[in-house]
Amino acid sequence: MRKNEYRTHTCGELRESHIGMEVKVSGWFENVRDHGGVKFADIRDQHGTVQVVVEDETLLDGISKESTVCVSGRVIKRDADTINEKIATGTVEIVAETFQVLGKNKCSLPFEISSSKETKEDIRLKYRFLDLRNKDVQKNIIMRSKIISFLRSRMTDMGFLEIQTPILTSSSPEGARDYIIPSRKHPGKFYALPQAPQMFKQLLMVSGFDKYFQIAPCFRDEDARADRSPGEFYQLDFEMSFATQDDVLNVAEEVLYRTFVKFSDKKVSKPPFVRIPYKESMIKYGTDKPDLRNPLEIIDISQMFLDTDFAPFRKKTVRAINVPDCATQSKSFFENMLDYAMKIGMKGLGYIKVDDDMKYHGPIDKFLSEEDKKELAEVAGLKPGCVLFFIADEKEYAPKLAGQIRTELGRRLHLIDEDKFEMCFIVDFPMYEIDENTGNVAFTHNPFSMPQGGMEALLTKDPLDIVAYQYDIVCNGIELSSGAVRNHDADIMVKAFEIAGYTEEDLESKFSALYNAFKYGAPPHAGMAPGIDRIVMLLTGEENIREVIAFPMNSSAQDLLTNSPSEVTEQQLREVHIKIR
Template identity: 75%
Template sequence: MICMNKYRTKSCGEISEADIDKEVRVAGWVENIRDHGGVKFLDLRDQYGVLQVVVHDETLLENVNKECTVTISGKVILRDEDTVNPKIATGTVEVEAAFLEVLGKCRAALPFEVVTSKETKEDVRLKYRYLDLRNPKVHNNIVLRSNIISYLRQQMTEMGFLEIQTPILSASSPEGARDYLIPSRKHKGKFYALPQAPQIFKQLLMVSGFDRYFQVAPCFRDEDARADRSPGEFYQMDFEMSFATQDDVFAVAEKVIGDTFKKFGGGKTVSPAPFRRIPFAESMLKYGTDKPDLRNPLEIVELSDLFVETDFKPFRGRCVRGISVPDCVKQPRSFFENMLKFAESIGMKGLGYIEVLDDGTYKGPIDKFLTEEQRAELVRRGKLEKGSVIFFIADDKAFAPQLAGQIRTELGRRLNLIDESRFELCFIVDFPMFEIDEETGKYIFTHNPFSMPQGGMDALLNKSPEDVLAYQYDIVCDGVELSSGAVRNHDLEIMKKAFEIAGYTEEDLKTKFTSLYHAFQYGAPPHAGMAPGIDRMVMLLTGEENIREVIAFPMNSNAQDVMMGSPSEVTEEQLREVHIKLR
């Protein structure tokens, strides 16, 4: 409800048949002007809706043009039956203008039509983002984002979490993505860094005795853009819990994220709690990714052992994966030709397949290389039936799973197998703690180095490093990673051993992670947490394919703010103040 003031007594979206014959004052932007021969109509828009205004006295329209702001007063009347607009909430009424005043003139030619701004080139939209945001579709994304954040805050507070703000100016981290560095004026040659995440601070809050922390946290990473990743900065709903296990974190995530998707998901079905838990190794095998879209029913099967000594040379000794697609024989030849083109576009040399014909026989160039035993095993593993087609992906062990995952996704898309009526959420668990760096041949951390290894010190001492699993986990929804998290390593001795395996000395740990190193010597509680990405959550809930559609003022894909002109050059004086010389 809009309070009584000099510009409006009600919002445009509030006017209804209950207001007929009442005098009202409204204000907003002129979306359209229509001339019906002696009578003109304005579509007036504000944040809350669109209202039709009828103008009989054309002198009221002096200096009025599209996208100027006006205040109008007049009587609410019922529209003629043949002019009712069922597409808008105010479609049965209109205001008969008795007074109109231009509040803000539109002095320049519009770079695009506001109502069709989403059809404009992105850099033009972003340069005039304040106009683009007037488009109701774009505007509503930001309103929804605000409502989602408010709901997340409400849920976390109700669950006993305290919202605590952590620093924006921090220290550079030797792990993770590239930092944004901030030169210090007072400390020559030294730099602050914008936080990639509040990771260290939230762990220190647990050591400080705060039991449950959360924060709608800005994070800064100098990364390249993707459709689901904004360059520069993003927001996450960061939380951490003391005296907590992985299951405790999952229970909070299932409640908060599950309820958020139910409330704002537009009626789509949401995975019920508990969300499915999929070990990392199983996810890489079945789906070819650690970010599986479970709406796609296709699964990948391991076939390498069947082709160890095959006469079909492209498969011999390779990592071979198969994807069985029911009822696929009926597809036209062009389907298979286009799948082959896609396979070649992602670096594959080909895409073999075998068809199971209606008479139970097999068709395909690979079939003649199969024994009866191999064929029977293919039928068993791939669950082949009449009409099925099994596609083969063969490559090095490092690449075959990823290629198979891309083929699975493309098959699901081309065959319309993705069920768009639901949100499928899952946890990916049991990530490996270490992997071998291909360049150095040494062990490195695969994920968050501060995670607790499963089995603790015993696992680090008695297992091969590549066999050690960590209490690390991701939340994935419809093929998009929403969050990563972990049970933290709060034991200094276990931490020293884990970092030793990854090539760090105790002195490295003490120097590079000094705050945790010292804090954990004063009684650290077991703690765990995660940080669901707000931008990605809103992107999924709005059905947008690009994350920039749900951020008020995003950078473009080249990490530029074309509206503000950043990054920009600065003066020599500014550089001198922070002791920097360009070279």
């Protein structure tokens, strides 16, 4: 093998075993320290940092910070009082013999590389190539690469084939907003970037492939959130033929458990992950994305107050949260919780404290009868020192408000174990709901999911009572993936869409590829797609998903580095038959 012209070793590679060797390293000129007659320079590359001793100061003439340099010299051991235990090369240094500038930095830096994460996000993203030089930012991208590589190897070992699906496809009439692309060859017609490879992976199952996966790019014109990147994201997309819900969940457990154990020192919940029906999750946790690190649970006590004299509870959905050992909290704690409740849209936050004699105190104690108090003690498991918080509102709002209060109580009382990854599956999602705009029955989630009970359920049940073979996987309150057993039967599909107001002609026109394929003999199949970005975000401990993406857009869906989206020329518009109004 020919020798590399620029280096014999990386900057992070040198150890005491290299003492006495003549070496050459290349990297970025990070900083220099003057110790009176001798200067010490730090040279950094992706692999680490090494200290260089410069006895001839003229070697550094004209070298600016963040220039790329090539240094040759001899490795020596550092003096005992100069050892740096914070870096892997901290016991050795290079005595420089030559110092060559490979790429000169001609600009003043917009921020210090080592502290770039403290800079405003828009500045960081405009100079992302500099931000990525920060070892902490770079470490996230390296971690991402390793995680994706590991996921690939696990899926391949489990017999899945990696198959790429199209990026240019047709626009979907369901789901989020598409990114559309005008066609030059077909005036007035448009491609769309895929929101997910959903249709194509199902077609692969119809085509006779047994197990498919890919690290799939997905494109949705959605607003950003801390756990959602605008524009594009990646997922571990997989599908299985002749498979049930259990088969898919078993694969997810295997892959995610091994991934989280490999890339984190935190405790990870072991398979089988707990499975929580959607209805139960909404009552106990007030969300379908429960953080199971929080031990607090919500109970439904609406029946107790149907005919109460206490107007705020009468004929309302009433939830309660029992918080053990909370009665000794300060007055300001309860005032702050009330302030929080008002901010999220509640009219108040009632509570009762339980003293050592099982007597109740608090703002709504006087509105509770003795029978109410006895029933509450039994239903909520009240004990001395407990505080029972009450959340009352209309049916559609109370569960979510209770969930927010549960989360805030867990946060303020430090009940959440930050050294854990708690996984769970949410199952049995409702197939249909009432559209709040039209008042008609509509699909709740994926319209191509198989209803539990099949055709019989569609023919005999109230649509709002039908549950689907749909499932989510949730980790620490963050949804990692949704998935479903697919509706592979054309007749069941026609009936399912009919209930939601679609005709068979609608199916044939809007979903022609999938619907027609199912007429040719489709296997039962199921799958899911855990989000890569969210997995990496959790494993790196970052709170913002943009920290784990090499070149993310900002929260306004702009790429400040390349000035995208940007205007195009009139000629480009003419070529694709577009006129801007």
